[in-house]
Amino acid sequence: MMSSPFDRRELLKRSLLATGFAPLCCITPEAPSHSFACEENRIFLDRGLLSQPGSAVAIVVASRNLNLIVIHWKRGRFAALDRSCTHGGAQCAYNNRRMTVQCTSLNHAEFGLDGALLHGRTHGNLKTYAVQALGRQLVVSLEART
Numbered sequence: 001m002m003s004s005p006f007d008r009r010e011l012l013k014r015s016l017l018a019t020g021f022a023p024l025c026c027i028t029p030e031a032p033s034h035s036f037a038c039e040e041n042r043i044f045l046d047r048g049l050l051s052q053p054g055s056a057v058a059i060v061v062a063s064r065n066l067n068l069i070v071i072h073w074k075r076g077r078f079a080a081l082d083r084s085c086t087h088g089g090a091q092c093a094y095n096n097r098r099m100t101v102q103c104t105s106l107n108h109a110e111f112g113l114d115g116a117l118l119h120g121r122t123h124g125n126l127k128t129y130a131v132q133a134l135g136r137q138l139v140v141s142l143e144a145r146t
Protein backbone atom coordinates (compact mmCIF):
# COMPACT_ATOMS: atom_id res chain seq x y z
CA MET A 1 0.00 0.00 0.00
CA MET A 2 1.30 3.46 -0.90
CA SER A 3 1.60 5.79 2.02
CA SER A 4 4.12 8.55 1.39
CA PRO A 5 3.35 11.69 -0.66
CA PHE A 6 6.21 10.74 -2.97
CA ASP A 7 4.54 7.44 -3.84
CA ARG A 8 1.26 9.19 -4.59
CA ARG A 9 3.03 11.79 -6.73
CA GLU A 10 4.85 9.09 -8.64
CA LEU A 11 1.61 7.17 -9.15
CA LEU A 12 -0.11 10.32 -10.44
CA LYS A 13 2.80 11.03 -12.78
CA ARG A 14 2.75 7.52 -14.18
CA SER A 15 -1.03 7.62 -14.59
CA LEU A 16 -0.86 10.89 -16.50
CA LEU A 17 1.90 9.57 -18.72
CA ALA A 18 -0.08 6.39 -19.39
CA THR A 19 -3.03 8.48 -20.57
CA GLY A 20 -0.86 10.60 -22.82
CA PHE A 21 -0.84 13.72 -20.66
CA ALA A 22 2.51 15.02 -19.54
CA PRO A 23 2.46 16.03 -15.87
CA LEU A 24 3.79 19.47 -15.03
CA CYS A 25 7.03 18.00 -13.68
CA CYS A 26 7.76 16.70 -17.21
CA ILE A 27 7.35 20.02 -18.97
CA THR A 28 10.16 22.46 -19.53
CA PRO A 29 8.75 25.91 -18.65
CA GLU A 30 8.68 28.63 -21.28
CA ALA A 31 10.94 31.62 -20.76
CA PRO A 32 8.91 34.81 -20.29
CA SER A 33 8.99 36.92 -23.46
CA HIS A 34 10.74 39.78 -21.65
CA SER A 35 13.64 37.49 -20.70
CA PHE A 36 15.05 37.08 -24.19
CA ALA A 37 15.59 39.03 -27.40
CA CYS A 38 15.98 37.73 -30.93
CA GLU A 39 18.21 38.95 -33.66
CA GLU A 40 18.24 37.40 -37.08
CA ASN A 41 20.68 34.62 -36.18
CA ARG A 42 20.98 34.84 -32.40
CA ILE A 43 18.92 34.79 -29.26
CA PHE A 44 20.06 36.69 -26.15
CA LEU A 45 18.65 35.06 -23.04
CA ASP A 46 18.76 36.30 -19.45
CA ARG A 47 21.33 33.97 -17.89
CA GLY A 48 19.61 34.34 -14.51
CA LEU A 49 16.83 32.04 -15.73
CA LEU A 50 19.32 29.21 -15.88
CA SER A 51 21.48 30.03 -12.88
CA GLN A 52 21.16 26.56 -11.40
CA PRO A 53 22.79 23.57 -13.07
CA GLY A 54 19.99 21.22 -14.06
CA SER A 55 17.62 24.01 -15.06
CA ALA A 56 16.09 24.42 -18.50
CA VAL A 57 13.73 26.77 -20.30
CA ALA A 58 11.89 26.70 -23.58
CA ILE A 59 12.13 29.64 -25.94
CA VAL A 60 9.11 29.93 -28.16
CA VAL A 61 8.66 32.60 -30.83
CA ALA A 62 5.79 31.47 -33.02
CA SER A 63 6.20 34.30 -35.53
CA ARG A 64 9.72 33.06 -36.29
CA ASN A 65 8.95 29.38 -35.96
CA LEU A 66 11.41 29.12 -33.07
CA ASN A 67 10.90 26.47 -30.43
CA LEU A 68 14.03 25.54 -28.51
CA ILE A 69 15.08 24.14 -25.17
CA VAL A 70 18.08 25.78 -23.52
CA ILE A 71 19.67 23.73 -20.75
CA HIS A 72 22.24 24.43 -18.03
CA TRP A 73 23.27 20.81 -17.75
CA LYS A 74 26.52 21.18 -15.80
CA ARG A 75 28.01 24.18 -14.01
CA GLY A 76 28.89 26.64 -16.75
CA ARG A 77 27.92 24.22 -19.54
CA PHE A 78 24.89 24.88 -21.69
CA ALA A 79 23.08 23.15 -24.54
CA ALA A 80 20.30 24.20 -26.90
CA LEU A 81 18.17 21.87 -29.00
CA ASP A 82 15.01 21.93 -31.03
CA ARG A 83 12.05 21.24 -28.78
CA SER A 84 9.75 19.52 -31.27
CA CYS A 85 10.19 15.78 -31.50
CA THR A 86 11.29 14.50 -34.90
CA HIS A 87 8.66 11.76 -34.75
CA GLY A 88 5.35 13.55 -34.52
CA GLY A 89 6.20 17.05 -33.35
CA ALA A 90 5.21 16.64 -29.70
CA GLN A 91 7.13 18.85 -27.33
CA CYS A 92 10.23 17.53 -25.63
CA ALA A 93 11.30 18.29 -22.09
CA TYR A 94 14.63 18.19 -20.28
CA ASN A 95 15.10 15.34 -17.82
CA ASN A 96 17.83 16.44 -15.46
CA ARG A 97 18.10 13.08 -13.74
CA ARG A 98 18.92 11.36 -17.02
CA MET A 99 20.54 14.42 -18.64
CA THR A 100 18.50 13.78 -21.73
CA VAL A 101 15.67 15.40 -23.66
CA GLN A 102 12.53 13.31 -23.73
CA CYS A 103 9.47 13.52 -25.89
CA THR A 104 6.30 13.92 -23.82
CA SER A 105 4.20 11.85 -26.22
CA LEU A 106 3.33 8.24 -25.54
CA ASN A 107 6.21 6.97 -27.63
CA HIS A 108 8.76 8.70 -25.38
CA ALA A 109 11.61 9.19 -27.79
CA GLU A 110 14.74 10.23 -25.96
CA PHE A 111 17.65 12.31 -27.20
CA GLY A 112 21.12 13.07 -25.87
CA LEU A 113 22.18 16.67 -25.29
CA ASP A 114 24.05 16.42 -28.60
CA GLY A 115 20.67 15.84 -30.25
CA ALA A 116 21.38 12.19 -31.02
CA LEU A 117 18.40 9.85 -30.84
CA LEU A 118 18.96 7.40 -27.98
CA HIS A 119 15.81 5.39 -28.48
CA GLY A 120 12.40 5.73 -30.04
CA ARG A 121 10.92 5.56 -33.49
CA THR A 122 11.55 9.00 -34.89
CA HIS A 123 12.69 10.59 -38.11
CA GLY A 124 16.13 11.59 -36.87
CA ASN A 125 18.09 13.56 -34.36
CA LEU A 126 17.17 16.91 -32.86
CA LYS A 127 19.03 19.94 -34.21
CA THR A 128 21.41 21.54 -31.75
CA TYR A 129 22.65 25.09 -31.44
CA ALA A 130 25.78 26.63 -29.98
CA VAL A 131 25.34 28.47 -26.67
CA GLN A 132 27.85 30.96 -25.33
CA ALA A 133 27.80 32.62 -21.91
CA LEU A 134 28.43 36.34 -22.26
CA GLY A 135 28.21 38.23 -18.98
CA ARG A 136 24.64 38.09 -17.77
CA GLN A 137 23.40 36.66 -21.03
CA LEU A 138 23.44 33.43 -22.93
CA VAL A 139 23.81 33.80 -26.65
CA VAL A 140 22.24 31.04 -28.73
CA SER A 141 23.40 30.88 -32.32
CA LEU A 142 20.48 29.98 -34.55
CA GLU A 143 22.65 28.37 -37.16
CA ALA A 144 22.05 24.72 -36.41
CA ARG A 145 25.13 22.62 -35.78
CA THR A 146 23.48 19.33 -36.66
Ligand code: FES
Binds near residue numbers: 122
Ligand atom coordinates in the same frame (compact mmCIF):
# COMPACT_ATOMS: atom_id res chain seq x y z
S1 FES B 1 6.07 12.66 -31.19
FE1 FES B 1 7.81 12.17 -30.02
S2 FES B 1 7.95 10.02 -30.02
FE2 FES B 1 6.16 10.49 -31.19
